[in-house]
């Protein structure tokens with residue numbers, strides 16, 4: 001927490017809006033202002049929107065932020081179970097989440113302040129003094145929101161469920177943990193400061209108390225993709241550049257074909273027009289085994305060079321891969337079982353996806369191995385065409401899977417963006 005002290009010895013906390021305590025007597029009842037729970041919601045004089053940490057992305061727009069937004073460096077992802085069957089309570093939660101998200105992405109506290117000194121603060125406080133840090137908060141609806149596993153239509157939404165919104169099928173080799181999978185709702189909070197991302201999820205969970213509870217959550221510490229041509233390509237925990245051939249924000253026509261759900265595709269689910277689907281897979285990577293594999297083997301399995309990220313058929317990082325070019329002995333320079341060959345659009349009916357995953361390390365196992373990998377996040381126009389067939393092919397043909405273990409999974413419909421005054425999911429629930 002950053003705090004400042006002026007010449008009068010008064011401490012002032014600086015997250016543009018500060019926690020306030022209702023009533024003029026507040027300072028009298030416990031010296032809260034002097035203790036740091038000060039007042040005011042004025043813009044912080046020191047805020048620097050020109051600096052990366054001061055960057056704030058708008059919450060409102062035709063699409064939700066956090067999809068084509070340049071991928072930030074940190075993630076806190078959470079899946080929630082709705083604990084009520086009262087539709088009005090669900091709507092109220094989404095309204096309250098919207099208001100809190102609007103504020104937090106601006107670098108303001110989750111609440112407006114003014115709570116009683118005898119009540120819990122309406123912001124948890126750990127982001128006071130921190131700038132917006134490029135925070136985006138993206139919300140999604142899982143299949144069980146529409147119909148529970150027992151077939152119950154809790155909220156009268158069953159006939160509006162998109163056909164493709166169903167639990168992902170079992171893929172060969174899956175070792176999924178139920179406690180890391182699925183959920184009625186999801187929240188993806190991305191920021192360039194981990195404390196800002198965690199603060200966002202924590203406050204949304206606090207607001208949800210009594211209506212929804214966290215089912216599972218995942219932290220990510222390094223982006224594994226770029227979503228804009230202005231970004232450098234980052235590296236995953238295998239040490240390879242990841243995101244080179246990703247779908248990028250600048251490819252407007254491709255986004256319409258491969259990312260956004262078009263109006264009129266499915267009458268009953270037209271509320272999703274302008275939205276998309278989010279696939280999440282927690283993929284453990286066998287780091288120690290990989291680190292003992294020769295460089296030749298590592299490059300063969302990926303199909304790109306480790307240093308530059310260039311296709312093994314030649315050229316620089318962004319050169320087009322040539323899967324027919326043969327090397328010594330007449331064998332293709334890019335192995336047909338390499339990851340980029342199996343995942344390439346030419347071998348998947350032309351489909352592309354917008355990947356937005358993160359590295360994770362969740363400590364180590366009892367055997368002294370890192371519990372680490374890639375939290376794969378991909379946004380697609382339709383998982384039935386743009387994800388399930390590719391994952392199925394990977395499990396049977398991609399030699400990289402020998403080093404991977406899928407331990408978590410989820411699919412959510414991501415509703416379109418929100419207009420000022422509206423709320424997340426309005427097209428579905430109002």
Ligand SMILES: C=CC1=C(C)c2cc3[nH]c(cc4nc(cc5[nH]c(cc1n2)c(C)c5CCC(=O)O)C(CCC(=O)O)=C4C)c(C)c3C=C
Pocket residue numbers: 236238240241242243244245246281283285302304339340343344345353373374376387390391394404
């Ligand atoms: C089902 C989809 C995919 C899963 C699961 C997946 C996991 C995964 N990928 C890497 C590392 C790399 N992937 C790369 C490219 C790439 N991956 C997918 C899809 C899945 N990856 C696609 C569609 C592509 C693009 C293919 C193309 O058009 O050429 C690359 C190369 C660099 C790049 O283009 O991004 C790397 C490296 C890991 C480690 C992993 C699971 C842990």
Ligand SMILES: [Fe+2]
Pocket residue numbers: 339343
């Ligand atoms: Fe990949």
